[in-house]
Amino acid sequence: MKKKQLEILLEGVQGFYKPDLRREQYLTPAPIAAELLHFAHMRGDLSGTVCDLGCGTGILAIGAKLLGAEKVIGVDSDLGALRIARANAKNLGVDVEFICCDVMDFAIHEHRSINPTVIMNPPFGAQIKGSDRPFLRKALEIGKTIYSLHNVGSMEFVSKYIQPYAIITDCAKMGFPMKRTFEFHKKDIEMVNVELYRLERREKDAKNKG
């Protein structure tokens, strides 16, 4: 599937009913989701099991399945968002598993030797400082390859935070046309610049990262 086709399909994904500011809930715009997914697909990272941490209404998870991932799991602590996510997946005719769980508590059974690819648009820490960190920790705990969206200029922080467990192998800069979601947003559509990082875990056990 071409990137543009994927983007058009993902434009049909519904966002949050009542976005929660503290959790930085907003729908990842379809062009950004398509860009992230296409990038991961081209690197051959979307063929097996894929986990979307903080999946919200499911745009990344659904996109990964549309690109042919074998099994896709979306994790979020907002049950209402997951109900919308299930409806979104159904509308686009794909099977995606959605699990209601705090991202920090989510665990893949220790007896299974699954190393999923993690895709995520974590909170940037704009509202609660450092709220992207638990997502990075969990991603490194369960995944071997991680695609994560961050504010522009986060590279130094992220690369320091993940060492010595993982390294950033790729960085892509993207414009992020964010629709007005919260009252303090001044414009209907605000361009937010983001960076996509591809992380690769080097150490076998990143669970003790504190």
Next chain:
Amino acid sequence: MKRDLMDILACPMCKGDLELTVEEENDEIITGTLYCAKCDERYPIEDGIPNLLPPDLRE
């Protein structure tokens, strides 16, 4: 959820096994329960979504 999700699901507290009880199923499990014997905790499956939130944070 599909049955094969049990392959990877673990208790959110002890990370151990969960036992599945199914109440309603068509091509997937719609309603049921996940039980962790070690923690003696039950997690509901509703509308096809397993809910692993702690009991006090459920809707």
